[in-house]
Amino acid sequence: MEIACLQAAGTPGDVEANLAALDAACAEAAAHGADLLVTDEMYVTGYDIGERVHELARQDLLARVQDLARRHGIAVVAGLPELAGGACYNTAALVGPDGALLARHRKAHLFGALDRAVFTAGDDLVTVVDHAGVRIALLICYDVEFPESVRAAATAGAHLVLVPTAQMEPFGWIAEELIRVRAWENQVYVAYVNHDGREGSLEYVGSSSVVAPSGEVLAAAGHGDVLLYATVDPALVGEQQRANPYLADRRPELYGGLAR
Amino acid sequence: MEIACLQAAGTPGDVEANLAALDAACAEAAAHGADLLVTDEMYVTGYDIGERVHELARQDLLARVQDLARRHGIAVVAGLPELAGGACYNTAALVGPDGALLARHRKAHLFGALDRAVFTAGDDLVTVVDHAGVRIALLICYDVEFPESVRAAATAGAHLVLVPTAQMEPFGWIAEELIRVRAWENQVYVAYVNHDGREGSLEYVGSSSVVAPSGEVLAAAGHGDVLLYATVDPALVGEQQRANPYLADRRPELYGGLAR
Numbered sequence: 001m002e003i004a005c006l007q008a009a010g011t012p013g014d015v016e017a018n019l020a021a022l023d024a025a026c027a028e029a030a031a032h033g034a035d036l037l038v039t040d041e042m043y044v045t046g047y048d049i050g051e052r053v054h055e056l057a058r059q060d061l062l063a064r065v066q067d068l069a070r071r072h073g074i075a076v077v078a079g080l081p082e083l084a085g086g087a088c089y090n091t092a093a094l095v096g097p098d099g100a101l102l103a104r105h106r107k108a109h110l111f112g113a114l115d116r117a118v119f120t121a122g123d124d125l126v127t128v129v130d131h132a133g134v135r136i137a138l139l140i141c142y143d144v145e146f147p148e149s150v151r152a153a154a155t156a157g158a159h160l161v162l163v164p165t166a167q168m169e170p171f172g173w174i175a176e177e178l179i180r181v182r183a184w185e186n187q188v189y190v191a192y193v194n195h196d197g198r199e200g201s202l203e204y205v206g207s208s209s210v211v212a213p214s215g216e217v218l219a220a221a222g223h224g225d226v227l228l229y230a231t232v233d234p235a236l237v238g239e240q241q242r243a244n245p246y247l248a249d250r251r252p253e254l255y256g257g258l259a260r
Numbered sequence: 261m262e263i264a265c266l267q268a269a270g271t272p273g274d275v276e277a278n279l280a281a282l283d284a285a286c287a288e289a290a291a292h293g294a295d296l297l298v299t300d301e302m303y304v305t306g307y308d309i310g311e312r313v314h315e316l317a318r319q320d321l322l323a324r325v326q327d328l329a330r331r332h333g334i335a336v337v338a339g340l341p342e343l344a345g346g347a348c349y350n351t352a353a354l355v356g357p358d359g360a361l362l363a364r365h366r367k368a369h370l371f372g373a374l375d376r377a378v379f380t381a382g383d384d385l386v387t388v389v390d391h392a393g394v395r396i397a398l399l400i401c402y403d404v405e406f407p408e409s410v411r412a413a414a415t416a417g418a419h420l421v422l423v424p425t426a427q428m429e430p431f432g433w434i435a436e437e438l439i440r441v442r443a444w445e446n447q448v449y450v451a452y453v454n455h456d457g458r459e460g461s462l463e464y465v466g467s468s469s470v471v472a473p474s475g476e477v478l479a480a481a482g483h484g485d486v487l488l489y490a491t492v493d494p495a496l497v498g499e500q501q502r503a504n505p506y507l508a509d510r511r512p513e514l515y516g517g518l519a520r
Contacts, residue, residue, distance in 0.1 A: 109509055125514040145506065147407030147445060148515050155517065173475065181441040185407060215433070246405065249369055254385040255408050255519040257415065259512050 004029035004037045005228040007208040009197025012046030026072040036075040040195045041166040044080040048200030057081035070099030079164040087120035103129035105138035141165040154186035159234040168202040175207035184215035187240040213240035264289035264297045265488040267468040269457025272306030286332040296335040300455045301426040304340040308460030317341035330359030339424040347380035363389035365398035401425040414446035419494040428462040435467035444475035447500040473500035
């Protein structure tokens with residue numbers, strides 16, 4: 001599977017501008033042969049836009065993304081707000097190349113006052129779905145900083161963990177080092193797709209990357225609007241998990257305390 | 261608390277030579293004002309010495325370490341083999357400055373054929389003990405590569421995780437990057453104390469370090485025999501855990517699957 005990661009500053013609060021840019025990125029990624037495009041966290045509306053996000057969430061943003069995916073024949077993971085049962089979730093939706101909604105993950109670990117002021121936490125630690133021969137796990141931003149989340153993805157058999165994020169200064173080394181460790185300690189692919197530029201009070205670090213199960217960085221951005229490409233080979237995950245058998249060497253019978 | 265970390269090539273299979281070097285290191289560390297000295301994994305006998313370790317374990321190696329600690333008035337964490345109930349464990353023993361045995365941790369995650377050929381796995385995920393105002397957690401080598409182990413230390417309130425290790429090529433980046441992530445994601449001190457030089461089939465990476473709860477590297481070695489010093493301030497752990505509240509933001513009610 002060829003994946004494309006869209007690192008972008010976006011236009012905070014301007015859904016039409018962001019969808020137009022996503023349209024162009026889908027066209028470019030599809031022309032490049034990519035099977036799946038991943039945006040950053042809350043790409044469609046912007047992230048640090050306060051309660052404005054509730055108003056924007058009333059539109060059917062998901063349908064717009066589904067339309068784009070269908071038109072370009074490319075799967076899309078898009079970050080957007082999701083209204084459900086009176087709550088607003090910070091969501092990543094995976095849409096197939098035919099426009100079908102395949103899965104959605106609601107951020108389970110809320111980050112500080114920024115998230116808590118406007119979002120409700122999701123209650124799935126990780127969301128896992130099979131698509132085009134790849135078992136894909138969805139996490140959002142702060143979720144990936146918890147080793148529990150990526151471990152749950154790996155023990156569910158995920159090959160690839162997709163992480164739309166909005167990672168700001170002074171946490172650049174999370175993008176550059178922690179992500180590599182997450183891939184290595186679980187022997188899975190991790191794609192960490194970040195905002196760039198400034199938004200509200202935040203200065204994003206960019207530094208999106210795709211890391212192989214070996215810990216090798218397959219593609220990495222600095223600052224700027226970038227489409228990163230990388231190839232994901234599910235067979236390699238099994239090979240790496242046999243070569244560095246962290247998953248087989250776990251002692252789950254000793255881990256009960258982690259859930260209390 | 262001032263800690264001293266003894267990175268050494270040691271003399272594989274020669275207990276007297278290793279204890280003589282430990283004697284000298286204790287004297288130097290005590291003169292430097294250190295409260296606690298930590299050796300690398302299986303320091304007293306050597307690590308990659310095959311079944312020879314069973315024969316050497318029949319001596320009362322712990323008593324020899326207790327005697328050294330008492331004579332120098334310094335606490336010691338020493339890596340040594342431990343015979344118990346017909347099994348041989350890869351153990352780290354914490355001895356107080358009065359020579360009393362305060363705790364021992366038996367490596368819970370065995371590393372490949374190297375460990376499995378001679379050792380039985382311990383059944384405590386982590387061993388935690390209070391000493392001199394610091395809550396100390398003991399892990400050994402491969403244990404620390406499992407995020408579950410350090411998380412268990414942190415949720416048990418540990419300030420400082422001591423990790424005697426025998427980390428070999430080609431895994432140098434574990435010493436240099438993964439350890440930093442473990443400290444950061446739990447906001448605890450981690451001291452990673454490695455062998456250096458060659459032993460049996462192994463070429464060790466050295467690169468011992470002490471990392472602060474902030475992820476800052478307080479002290480780091482390259483290759484060679486080195487005594488690394490660092491100061492551990494338990495109050496800083498609480499401050500950092502409030503500033504970067506990973507522990508408070510965990511969702512343990514979602515983590516049950518990690519123990520299955």
